[in-house]
Amino acid sequence: MEDRPVRTATGADEVRARILDAAEQRFRRVGHYRTSVADIAAELGMSPANIYRFFPSRDAINESICGRVVDEVxxxxxxxxxAEAPAKQKLDQLLTAVHQHNKMMLVNARPMHELIVVATPRNWPIIQAHTERMVTIFERIIREGIETGEFDVEDAAEAARAVRSAFMPFLHPILIEHCARHRENIEAGLRGQIRFILKSLSKSG
Incomplete structure (x- = not known):
């Protein structure tokens, strides 16, 4: 099999996207553990050598697919x-929606959940970037809340990091899976923790 070289940046981007599309589809069917570079190449009618022209390693493909998953979140x-809404309402909705998305991935897209389970404790660069992006989003909402008088904190960035830490049991894929496996009442815990976070940020009295 002879692969035709890609000569333009746009063409290279298109091929990279095709490779990732094929990899993601196979990951979703059988999981990343059961997917080799040769499997991805076969899906596209390429040689494995051509895949390596665009990705230096299998790990690079895994991380790129992981990036697609966390980008959804x-x-x-x-x-x-x-959205145009009070800061408290937005933070409540955000925390709830992200948790529900992660929990549904465990049920409906388990192979992708398993990929995130592998990536999170290893702290892949894409996971680090995602964590910082989420903290920045929290900070934006908290700053809005400070400006409107809903929140009473001095340092929005520090508060955003504290929110992430406090909500970790409902964000971390391994902890979500643990609760589901042991049939814990995660929804009651979710609501209680969100109330605690909002109260901690709010003006007293």
Missing amino acids: AEIASAIAR
Whole structure:
């Protein structure tokens, strides 16, 4: 099989996207553990060598697919942050929506959930970038709340990091899976933790 070289930046981007599309489809069917570079190449009628022209390693493909998955979460959060609503309401909706998305991925897209489970404790660069992006979104909402008098904190950035830490049991894929496996009442815990976070940010009295 002879692969035709891609000569333009646009063409290279298109091929990279095709490779990632094929990889993601296979990941969703059988999981990343059961997908090799040869499998992805076969889906596209390419040689494995051609895949490596665009991705230096199999790990690079895994991380790119992981990026697509976490981008879905960040887009949900960004859309809520941009909405015209009180800061308290937006933060409540954001935390709830992100948790529900992650929980539904466990049920309906388990192979992708498993990829995130692998990526999170290893702190892949894409996970680090996603974490910073989410903290920035939290900070934006908290700043709005400070400006409107809904929140009473001195440092919005510090408060955003504290919100992420406080909400970790409902964000981390391994912790979500643990609760589901042990049939814990995660919804009651979710509502209670959100109330705690909002009260901690709010003006006293």
